[in-house]
Amino acid sequence: MKISYKPLWKTLIDKNLTKKDLRLQAHLTTNHIANMGKGEHISMQTLIKICETLNCDIADVIALVPDNDP
Known part of the structure; x- marks a missing residue:
């Protein structure tokens, strides 16, 4: 299994926000954003910060x- 950040990009669009x-x-950091753009792993702490900032669930950030799968 691998992590996809497609839900995050959709959440940003839904909330009318940019990266x-x-x-x-x-x-x-710009490295966090770049790593997510490449589908690389980020820490749980970073995922929590994103969820708190966007006021959303983890499923709205990763899948x-x-x-x-491509």
Whole structure:
């Protein structure tokens, strides 16, 4: 299984926010945003900050997908 951040990008669109807005509001680094854009892992602490900032559930930020999915 791997992590997909597609739910996060959809949540940002639904809330009319940009990645830059998220970075500034959640006090994330540009590396956090870049890593998520590449589908790389980020810490649970960072995921919690994102959920608190967006006032959403973890399922609105990440999804688990099988390794053979594109």
